[in-house]
Structure formats: structure tokens, C-alpha cells
Amino acid sequence: xxxxxxxxxxxxxxxxxxxxxxxxxxPISNPLLARMDDAxxxxxxxxxxFTTDSYVVNPIFFPGGDIGRLAVCGTVNDLSMSGxxxxxxxxxxxxxxxxxxxxxxxxxxxxKDTCEEAGVQVxxxxxxxxxxxxxxxxxxxxxxxxxxxxxxxxxxxxxxxxDKIILSGGIGEHGIAVxxxxxxxxxxxxxxxxxxxxxxxxxxxxxxxxxxxxxRDPTRGxxxxxxxxxxxxxxxxxxxxEEKIPLHDGVRGACELLGLxxxxxANEGKLVAVVSPDDxxxxxxxxxxxxxxGAAAVIGEVTAGHRGRVVMKTKIGASRIVDMPTGEILxxxx
Amino acid sequence: xxxxxxxxxxxxxxxxxxxxxxxxxxPISNPLLARMDDAxxxxxxxxxxFTTDSYVVNPIFFPGGDIGRLAVCGTVNDLSMSGxxxxxxxxxxxxxxxxxxxxxxxxxxxxKDTCEEAGVQVxxxxxxxxxxxxxxxxxxxxxxxxxxxxxxxxxxxxxxxxDKIILSGGIGEHGIAVxxxxxxxxxxxxxxxxxxxxxxxxxxxxxxxxxxxxxRDPTRGxxxxxxxxxxxxxxxxxxxxEEKIPLHDGVRGACELLGLxxxxxANEGKLVAVVSPDDxxxxxxxxxxxxxxGAAAVIGEVTAGHRGRVVMKTKIGASRIVDMPTGEILxxxx
Numbered sequence: 001x002x003x004x005x006x007x008x009x010x011x012x013x014x015x016x017x018x019x020x021x022x023x024x025x026x027p028i029s030n031p032l033l034a035r036m037d038d039a040x041x042x043x044x045x046x047x048x049x050f051t052t053d054s055y056v057v058n059p060i061f062f063p064g065g066d067i068g069r070l071a072v073c074g075t076v077n078d079l080s081m082s083g084x085x086x087x088x089x090x091x092x093x094x095x096x097x098x099x100x101x102x103x104x105x106x107x108x109x110x111x112k113d114t115c116e117e118a119g120v121q122v123x124x125x126x127x128x129x130x131x132x133x134x135x136x137x138x139x140x141x142x143x144x145x146x147x148x149x150x151x152x153x154x155x156x157x158x159x160x161x162x163d164k165i166i167l168s169g170g171i172g173e174h175g176i177a178v179x180x181x182x183x184x185x186x187x188x189x190x191x192x193x194x195x196x197x198x199x200x201x202x203x204x205x206x207x208x209x210x211x212x213x214x215x216r217d218p219t220r221g222x223x224x225x226x227x228x229x230x231x232x233x234x235x236x237x238x239x240x241x242e243e244k245i246p247l248h249d250g251v252r253g254a255c256e257l258l259g260l261x262x263x264x265x266a267n268e269g270k271l272v273a274v275v276s277p278d279d280x281x282x283x284x285x286x287x288x289x290x291x292x293x294g295a296a297a298v299i300g301e302v303t304a305g306h307r308g309r310v311v312m313k314t315k316i317g318a319s320r321i322v323d324m325p326t327g328e329i330l331x332x333x334x
Numbered sequence: 335x336x337x338x339x340x341x342x343x344x345x346x347x348x349x350x351x352x353x354x355x356x357x358x359x360x361p362i363s364n365p366l367l368a369r370m371d372d373a374x375x376x377x378x379x380x381x382x383x384f385t386t387d388s389y390v391v392n393p394i395f396f397p398g399g400d401i402g403r404l405a406v407c408g409t410v411n412d413l414s415m416s417g418x419x420x421x422x423x424x425x426x427x428x429x430x431x432x433x434x435x436x437x438x439x440x441x442x443x444x445x446k447d448t449c450e451e452a453g454v455q456v457x458x459x460x461x462x463x464x465x466x467x468x469x470x471x472x473x474x475x476x477x478x479x480x481x482x483x484x485x486x487x488x489x490x491x492x493x494x495x496x497d498k499i500i501l502s503g504g505i506g507e508h509g510i511a512v513x514x515x516x517x518x519x520x521x522x523x524x525x526x527x528x529x530x531x532x533x534x535x536x537x538x539x540x541x542x543x544x545x546x547x548x549x550r551d552p553t554r555g556x557x558x559x560x561x562x563x564x565x566x567x568x569x570x571x572x573x574x575x576e577e578k579i580p581l582h583d584g585v586r587g588a589c590e591l592l593g594l595x596x597x598x599x600a601n602e603g604k605l606v607a608v609v610s611p612d613d614x615x616x617x618x619x620x621x622x623x624x625x626x627x628g629a630a631a632v633i634g635e636v637t638a639g640h641r642g643r644v645v646m647k648t649k650i651g652a653s654r655i656v657d658m659p660t661g662e663i664l665x666x667x668x
Contacts, residue, residue: 013661044378052458327347328340
């Protein structure tokens with residue numbers, strides 16, 4: 001087989017079948033995927049969650065992860081944030097002609113490892129190849145299906161006055177890691193992407209309490225966008241305290257150097273939970289025992305005042321409004 | 335709002351929210367989509383089908399359709415081919431910076447119209463924007479979920495010796511329509527893409543008979559690829575008769591002129607069914623009453639000989655092996 005992807009690999013031809021049968025399917029195969037019909041078929045019942053995301057991150061390999069791990073984590077996390085247990089995902093590749101097959105193999109291996117970690121299966125997929133110069137190495141779309149336990153109703157619309165805001169760890173690591181790799185920047189304290197599947201963390205939290213009202217992973221637009229969305233969707237105010245927000249030294253340094261606000265930088269392995277005040281401690285304790293949330297902290301609460309807005313008490317004691325981000329800060333970090 | 339897509343439209347910023355709330359969501363909105371959480375949540379039970387496809391067709395508008403109609407039909411059809419009733423789809427856009435918003439609006443309108451025709455809902459989605467020159471106007475991924483009636487087991491592996499091969503109409507129309515638009519070719523008999531949702535046709539067929547063993551829409555690789563897959567997956571031989579294969583005059587003319595074999599050209603609104611011989615007439619009659627299958631015909635049958643291979647009796651009485659396509663014939667027709 002050639003060592004680079006050709007247009008013919010995407011044509012439905014013998015070469016396409018070879019790519020599937022020799023490269024793409026074996027690492028991630030399972031009985032549902034192996035059937036190779038137009039759709040995968042399985043039994044499932046109850047309250048289900050369905051989500052999709054495309055990944056166009058540049059570069060496709062970055063400190064702490066790659067586009068394959070990112071694509072699995074992103075969809076696993078979106079399902080988890082609705083309270084669902086992620087079960088099945090789809091994997092659709094748009095490959096630029098000329099991509100090295102060795103790079104594709106590394107990505108597929110990473111998809112496999114991340115699926116194993118999260119306990120999900122790729123059961124259907126698609127591969128397209130576009131001419132050189134008409135894409136950027138590799139774009140991936142994953143969609144996913146999960147199953148929600150009865151009685152759960154987690155939504156950005158469910159925040160109530162008095163609820164506590166819990167953040168699972170330091171912010172901005174994914175965005176800074178990708179940007180530093182792309183721009184060839186070296187910081188004194190290196191930053192790794194936090195890219196991780198959070199479904200087991202969410203399961204731990206839900207075992208500790210059913211009074212988790214909102215859950216979201218602050219990806220594009222960062223913590224600022226997620227909290228603004230909660231404030232708008234639930235029509236409440238949110239107040240957070242700057243000094244309680246965990247921040248990796250490398251992210252702090254990079255943001256100071258570049259004039260960026262970490263509140264607006266993307267994360268790929270963090271979550272924000274809005275929890276009833278009587279259960280906040282219990283949830284926090286459960287989180288701290290999980291390897292992806294050792295630095296979890298209560299960073300603020302839901303208020304009746306300034307509805308639809310997020311306010312931050314700064315370290316020097318001032319208050320400032322945390323707006324929805326308005327422009328592009330770091331393009332193509334996911 | 336600007337009249338072209340900017341990078342910031344994909345950043346999770348206020349501009350992203352405006353794009354969603356003013357342009358993308360209103361035409362296709364429904365209660366599940368309108369909730370705007372990370373995942374859509376719904377109740378469903380039983381045997382389900384799940385599929386995904388990305389669409390990278392060039393150009394994005396072509397005679398008889400556009401990338402929006404194509405993306406909905408493709409996923410509706412993949413679900414239908416497993417015997418599922420398509421219910422919910424996801425819509426993920428990868429937009430090249432600089433795309434005219436007016437073009438995007440036309441595509442979304444087309445998504446809406448096609449969803450209405452097929453009776454499916456877009457319930458979750460995603461939008462990414464990549465730098466100018468890093469994609470080609472617009473790529474779309476759709477994934478879909480459908481519900482399969484109990485007792486149905488339709489798969490490319492289920493063809494049995496003696497079964498009839500039914501084709502729903504003329505082949506090659508989509509591929510020729512897209513290619514002629516892209517290359518600026520004018521044929522004496524113009525060809526329109528056959529791009530259409532086939533779920534209602536499949537429902538009509540399943541009402542007529544439960545003895546439909548395989549169903550597939552011959553997209554990339556055309557009729558040749560689909561029949562070759564059936565022969566391999568079911569480990570049977572297939573024989574077809576050239577003179578029974580419906581062919582539009584424009585496709586015939588274009589293929590003769592360009593030296594193309596219509597067996598290998600993509601379709602986006604046709605299906606091939608492998609049906610038990612005792613029910614073939616009943617299924618054919620039901621198909622002919624549907625507007626997308628007026629020219630349906632029995633084109634061949636499943637044989638015990640030449641297992642794993644497809645053989646065609648030509649009009650002049652010779653037999654030739656119909657191989658799996660080996661290279662790229664018409665790139666980016668879907």
C-alpha cells in the first residue's frame with residue numbers, strides 16, 4: 001500500500017476497502033462495526049442523548065493529545081454533560097490527499113486507546129478524501145449516543161438561585177498547549193492539553209448526588225462562555241471569585257505574556273457543575289478522588305441579582321462583568 | 335451581520351451564538367434542537383440504527399440538489415437501508431472562512447425542505463470555521479438514528495441463492511450531474527442529480543413484504559460496488575442483465591462521450607434490494623407506485639456459482655465480470 005493517502009482511497013473502490021480493512025477498522029473493531037453495513041444496529045431503551053462535533057484542530061498532534069483523542073473525548077464529554085453514559089460513537093474522517101498513512105495510523109491508535117479508556121465503541125464510520133489544498137491534513141467528526149438514568153434532568157436551563165458553581169480543575173490548558181505547538185512558542189513552564197474523557201468523573205459525581213442541575217465542559221469560549229450560557233439559559237445571575245479558579249503556572253505565564261484572559265481559553269478535560277448547595281461538599285469530595293479533578297473547587301454561586309450575567313470578584317476586590325467572548329481568540333484549537 | 339463567514343463565527347463567541355440563533359437554527363428548529371444543550375435528549379426503545387457520513391461534494395450546488403439536500407438524504411438513506419425508520423439527525427458544518435452567508439442560508443433552507451420531506455428532525459449540531467484555503471467552501475457531516483421494526487434483519491450478508499435483484503431506477507445520474515456542473519460540460523440531454531430521501535419508498539416495500547434480505551443505496555462506486563459488496567458479504571454469486579438496467583439517455587450519452595461505465599457512477603436516490611423470489615413481484619409493484627421508483631426493475635438474481643463475484647450478461651449476449659471499482663473515477667461527487 002502507498003505510504004500516503006490518495007484520492008482513490010475515498011472513492012468506494014478496492015483501495016477504499018483496503019484502507020478500511022487494513023488500516024482503519026482493525027484497531028477499533030468490534031462486532032457491530034465489523035458488520036460493515038450502511039448503519040450499525042443495536043438494542044437500547046429509555047432516555048437517550050445524541051450529540052455531534054467536528055474537530056479541525058491545527059496541528060493534529062499537540063502536547064498532551066492529538067485530533068483522535070480530542071474527537072473521542074469531545075463527544076464522550078458532550079454526552080456526559082447531559083448526564084448520559086456514553087455508549088456508541090461514529091467516526092467520520094475527511095482526509096486531505098497526501099496525508100501520511102503513518103500519521104493516520106497514530107491517530108487511529110489514539111482513537112482506540114481513548115475509546116478503551118472511556119469504555120465506548122466506534123460502531124459506524126465514513127471516510128472521504130479531498131484534493132490536496134482543499135482541507136488541512138485531517139478533519140474528524142464524531143457523533144455519539146448515550147443512555148441517561150431515569151430521574152436525571154441536567155440542562156443549562158436548570159440553575160437555581162443559591163446553587164454552587166464547581167469547576168473540576170485548572171483552566172486554559174488545552175488552548176495554550178495547542179497554540180504554543182502551532183506558533184512554536186516555548187514557555188518556561190510547559191503546558192500540556194488537558195484533553196480527557198470525563199464520563200467516569202461524571203458517574204462518580206452522580207453517585208454522590210442527584211442534585212446536579214447543570215453540567216458543561218468549557219471548550220470553545222472557555223469558562224466565560226459556559227457560565228454566560230448558564231446565566232442566559234437559566235435566567236439567573238452568576239458570581240465567581242477569581243482567586244478560587246485553579247490555574248496552572250504555565251497557563252498563567254503564557255496568558256500574561258500574550259495578553260490573553262484564561263477565562264476565555266478552551267479546555268478539553270474540564271467541567272463546570274451547578275449543584276444544589278446542600279450537596280456541593282459531597283460532590284466536591286467525590287470529584288477530588290477522580291484523577292481528572294484533583295484540583296476541583298467551588299468557584300462561585302448562582303444569584304438572584306444581575307440576571308443573565310456573570311460577575312467576577314477579582315483578587316484585588318473589584319467586581320467585573322464576564323462577558324460572552326466577542327471575537328476569535330485562538331482559532332482552530334478544537 | 336457581515337455577509338461572509340468570519341473565523342470568529344466558529345469561536346464559541348457572541349458571533350457564533352448570533353450565527354446559530356439568527357441564521358442556522360431558526361429554519362430547522364424544533365423543541366429538541368431549541369434546548370441548545372451539549373446533547374439532545376429523547377425517549378426511544380427497541381432495535382435502533384446509527385449511521386454517519388460526511389459530504390465534501392464539489393460544487394456545493396449542482397443540478398437537482400445541493401450539499402444540504404445531499405447530507406440529509408445520505409443519512410436518511412443509510413438508515414433506511416438497514417430497515418430503520420429515520421427519526422433524528424445531527425448536522426455538523428465545517429465552513430471555510432469567506433463563505434457567503436447567503437449561500438449558507440440557501441443550504442440550510444434545503445436541509446429544512448429535505449428534512450420535512452423525509453419526516454426527520456435535526457436535533458443536535460456543530461459549526462466550525464477554518465481559515466480561507468483550508469477547506470473548500472463547506473463540508474457537512476450528518477449522523478442519524480432510526481428505529482427498526484421487530485423481526486426485520488436486513489444486511490448485506492443476507493442474500494440467498496435464488497433471490498431477485500431489484501434496482502429502483504436509472505443509474506449514474508448523481509455522478510454525471512455533479513461532474514458536468516463542475517467541469518462546465520453541456521450534454522444534449524441534461525442530467526439532474528437523483529438525490530432523494532428513500533425512507534418512504536423503503537416503508538412501501540416493507541409493507542409489501544418482509545422477505546427483503548439486503549438493501550443498499552449504490553452511492554460511491556455505483557451499482558458495481560454495491561453488488562460486489564453483497565456478493566462478498568453473503569458469499570454468493572450475482573448475475574445481472576445489462577439490458578434490464580434502466581439508464582437515462584443523458585447518462586448514456588455522457589458515459590459514451592467520456593468513456594465512463596455507468597455501473598461505477600454514484601447515485602444518491604436509488605436503491606438495490608435483494609428479495610426472496612416469491613415476493614419479488616409484490617415488492618416491484620409497490621416500488622413502481624412510489625415517485626422515486628417508477629422505473630424499478632428486476633435486473634438479476636443471486637446464484638450458487640462464481641461465489642463472491644458479480645457477472646453481467648451484456649446486450650450482445652456475452653458475459654463479463656463486474657469487478658469492484660479499483661481507482662477514483664469521479665472525485666468528490668458526494
